[in-house]
Amino acid sequence: MEPVSILFTQLREIARGTIEILPQLAVSLFVVLLTWGISKLAQSIIRKVLSSTGMRQSLKELFQLLTAIFVWVVGLMIAAVILFPGLTPASILAGLGIGSVAIGFAFKDVFENFLAGIIILFRREMRIGDHVECEGIEGKVTHIAIRESHIRQTDGQLVIVPNSILFKNPVVVRTDQDQRRVTVICGVAYDVDIDKARGVIEDAVKSCDTVITDDKPVQIFAQEFGSSSINFEVTWWTGSEPVDIRRSRDQVVAGVKRALDDAGIEIPFPYRTLTFKEPLPLEDRCSDAQDIAAE
Structure with missing residues (x-):
């Protein structure tokens, strides 16, 4: 019977200890509920204060999150001190410091992305x-x-x-500004007058409605001696959206091609000249074909 009496004694001690801490437990639960209410109220106040500013929505949510974390940390610390009177704020902070170091090493990438996100939100x-x-x-x-x-x-x-x-x-x-510069390369034949070709290309580019000509110049520069053409660097300004770039490039290329064709200016394709050190024998296949047909 001695083990049974020891068990009952321990159960009585546990029950007595539980009854003794019931008031502290009730107060701690009340503090937790109060912390929840204060957290919601603080987030609502922050939301209303920041609603009239031009701050990003993600940045507003960040301030609300940080406010809620601060309120919950303070509230849980108070509840822990009430429930366990032996604890002090200093010991809790020391424990949090040691724990934060361990958590920081375990979740290094998570905290790195978190801090980077805060900095990006302020950009x-x-x-x-x-x-x-x-x-x-x-x-x-x-x-x-x-x-x-x-x-x-x-x-x-x-x-x-x-x-x-x-x-x-x-x-x-790419859309930091409303306008972006676009460049294409256009080649003309070597026997074409360079100044005439430059003028035709410039007029064709300026006639496109996607090209901005009010305060941004259209620039045409002779760039290089190509393998079969004189290449011009054609530069103009248009909208910064990707679809604006594609639409403007399509319009300019089509307009320049049409203008050069109308002016009789050739856009050459690459020519190749083959040189042989020794003369090559030539076969008259037409004569051979006629001989075979006659037979």
């Missing part, structure tokens, strides 16, 4: 709706979150990019 150079290119990924930015960014490629595919990639590598923002 003004890359906005939602911009067309960007980074590490071979090119498309439209549709969402910027704390850990990752969403880029919709021109073929419709969605690429989820960790923010650390966008932070550590060069990012080309």
